[in-house]
Each structure stands twice: as structure tokens, then as C-alpha cells.
Amino acid sequence: MKLRLVAVCAMMLFGAVQAHAMPGYGYPQHQQQEVGPDTIVREGLTQLLKFLRSKEQRNPMQITAFLETVIAPNFDFDYMAQWAAGPAYRNMSAGQRQAMSQQVKEMLLGTLTKRLSSFEDQDVRFYRPRRAGRNEVKVSVGILNSGGYPAKIDFRFYHAEDGWKVFDVSANGTSALAYYRQHFSKQLRGNKGQKRGYRG
Numbered sequence: 001m002k003l004r005l006v007a008v009c010a011m012m013l014f015g016a017v018q019a020h021a022m023p024g025y026g027y028p029q030h031q032q033q034e035v036g037p038d039t040i041v042r043e044g045l046t047q048l049l050k051f052l053r054s055k056e057q058r059n060p061m062q063i064t065a066f067l068e069t070v071i072a073p074n075f076d077f078d079y080m081a082q083w084a085a086g087p088a089y090r091n092m093s094a095g096q097r098q099a100m101s102q103q104v105k106e107m108l109l110g111t112l113t114k115r116l117s118s119f120e121d122q123d124v125r126f127y128r129p130r131r132a133g134r135n136e137v138k139v140s141v142g143i144l145n146s147g148g149y150p151a152k153i154d155f156r157f158y159h160a161e162d163g164w165k166v167f168d169v170s171a172n173g174t175s176a177l178a179y180y181r182q183h184f185s186k187q188l189r190g191n192k193g194q195k196r197g198y199r200g
Helices: 002-011 037-052 060-074 077-091 094-118 176-199
Strands: 123-126 130-133 136-144 151-160 163-171
Touching: 037 060, 037 123, 037 136, 037 151, 060 094, 077 094, 077 163, 077 176, 094 176, 163 176
Parallel strands: none
Antiparallel strands: 123 136, 130 136, 136 151, 151 163
16 A cells, blocks of 8 residues: 555656746756756646546556656656665676666556556645755655545655756655665565575
8 A cells, every 4th residue: 555655646746847946945056947846846746637637548558658758757767776776786787787777667657557547636735845965855745635644745856967856755654765675675585595596
């Protein structure tokens, strides 16, 4: 349930942002009109909710294409793969690193594709962005479920050369990065166990 909530919240977020950055937050301004994390969230959510609430029937290929073009560019899958792999990442070849980054991307977008159809018409509450480090900003969103306590969604951004990028999503304290690290850790241990068994 928690992982499903992480997936749904990430799916709800990002659209093709054309708006200007809102001044006054003190973010690094490498470009005069750079888009800030809070604007990415607000403008992206508007685009995505419009997509979700459309009466037009959409097949999985259309949903996948939407996620690939609208959501994926806002995430740093290379960083997510590096964090998920942990110390083992240092010993990986360039090809293995690229493959792992692609696997993280496919896991995230694949889960989002499955969950799009289950999204209901819920209200959204935005909270003020907060600095979580010298180059990190956290943007929180509340998903108001009818009759239930609001689910708090945290999007963690860092500033890259080409703008702000998401490197983790948490729902009620459950981190997607932490889940991926646990997943790949089990996978790596399983591979090592198979090799030892084969040698024996």
C-alpha cells in the first residue's frame, strides 16, 4: 500500500512546465527565468490532473508515452540508480550502470502506468517549499482522501546544470529510493548466492 501511494503521488506530479520561476525563494538563478521546484510541482500537477480527468479512453501505450515525455525528464534516474546500488556501484562498468539506471526508470514508470487508472478525483493541498540542504529543496503536497487523513507527499529536488531534478519521492515517510536500494540489495545477494552454488 505504501509503495502504491509513492507511485501514485509521483504520477500525479509532473507536466511540461512553461511557466516562469516565482521569485523570492532564494534558489540559485543560473538563468534569469529558471523554473523553481514549487512551480514545477504546481504547473506539472495541473497538466497531469487534466490528463487523468480526461474522459477520453487511453490505452497503456498512450499512458506510457505520456509518462516518458512528461514525467521522466524531471527525474535523475542515474543518481537514483547510484544510490540504490550502494557501494556496489563503484565496481560496475559503464554498461552495467546504464542498464541499472534504465531498470530504475522502467520500474518507476511501469508502476505509474499500472496505477493511472486507479486515481480518483481527489483534492490537493500545496505546502511551502523547504530547503533540506545547500543544494536541496523539498516540496510537499497533501492528497486529501475523502474521510481519511491527508497523505503527505515529499518531492526532493537538487539543482543540476540543466535545472531542478527530482531524486526521491516519499509518501508518508516511505522513500522510493529506500525501496529501490532494498530491492537491488536483495537482487545482488541473490546473484552472489547463485554463483557460489554454481561453483560448488
